[in-house]
Amino acid sequence: KAGVTQTPRYLIKTRGQQVTLSCSPISGHRSVSWYQQTPGQGLQFLFEYFSETQRNKGNFPGRFSGRQFSNSRSEMNVSTLELGDSALYLCASSYRPTENTEAFFGQGTRLTVV
Amino acid sequence: DQQVKQNSPSLSVQEGRISILNCDYTNSMFDYFLWYKKYPAEGPTFLISISSIKDKNEDGRFTVFLNKSAKHLSLHIVPSQPGDSAVYFCAASLFKAGGTSYGKLTFGQGTILTVHP
Numbered sequence: 168k169a170g171v172t173q174t175p176r177y178l179i180k181t182r183g184q185q186v187t188l189s190c191s192p193i194s195g196h197r198s199v200s201w202y203q204q205t206p207g208q209g210l211q212f213l214f215e216y217f218s219e220t221q222r223n224k225g226n227f228p229g230r231f232s233g234r235q236f237s238n239s240r241s242e243m244n245v246s247t248l249e250l251g252d253s254a255l256y257l258c259a260s261s262y263r264p265t266e267n268t269e270a271f272f273g274q275g276t277r278l279t280v281v
Numbered sequence: 282d283q284q285v286k287q288n289s290p291s292l293s294v295q296e297g298r299i300s301i302l303n304c305d306y307t308n309s310m311f312d313y314f315l316w317y318k319k320y321p322a323e324g325p326t327f328l329i330s331i332s333s334i335k336d337k338n339e340d341g342r343f344t345v346f347l348n349k350s351a352k353h354l355s356l357h358i359v360p361s362q363p364g365d366s367a368v369y370f371c372a373a374s375l376f377k378a379g380g381t382s383y384g385k386l387t388f389g390q391g392t393i394l395t396v397h398p
Contacts, residue, residue, distance in 0.1 A: 272317075274324050
């Protein structure tokens with residue numbers, strides 16, 4: 168069974184640009200969450216999607232957005248990039264959307280803003 | 282406000298001995314706890330979890346203990362192996378029926394475990 172797949176693995180963007188990251192969850196998983204990992208802040212929750220609906224959102228500015236497609240694949244977008252957006256962006260998928268269950272993470276996308 | 286804390290930034294253990302990683306939380310509403318292992322530039326790998334209705338869960342060399350009154354959980358690795366060297370994160374989740382807590386894990390800052398041969 169394939170794991171969570173994130174593309175691209177590495178990305179370099181210029182300040183002010185926008186970026187789109189992609190996540191394909193484990194087959195059968197309908198819940199997808201996104202996290203940002205930075206050395207100073209650790210792993211921070213961005214948002215969660217289930218059945219193409221955003222059910223939960225973390226404390227990030229509106230420049231961070233996402234969406235989920237009918238096949239459960241998800242994308243996140245960051246507009247007007249800032250240097251502080253440089254981070255490892257992680258996607259996690261879960262099977263049961265209404266119960267506590269483990270989340271499985273992808274390899275992440277390393278975004279560098281210059 | 283850090284709701285999940287791992288107060289030890291690092292831990293060094295000899296191969297074959299026990300590794301004990303600790304985690305404290307402040308939100309008594311958390312009802313599910315997880316441990317993840319992470320290598321640099323990779324995503325976290327799920328290790329073991331425990332529901333708040335239990336106080337212990339075992340999976341092979343890994344055992345998680347939960348002390349709800351102390352709001353404390355710990356991960357025991359026995360015996361420790363050099364391949365266990367990584368950063369370990371504890372995480373907590375909160376389920377509210379009909380609420381907006383779905384999918385959110387609150388992570389600690391991590392503990393770097395080094396297992397020496």
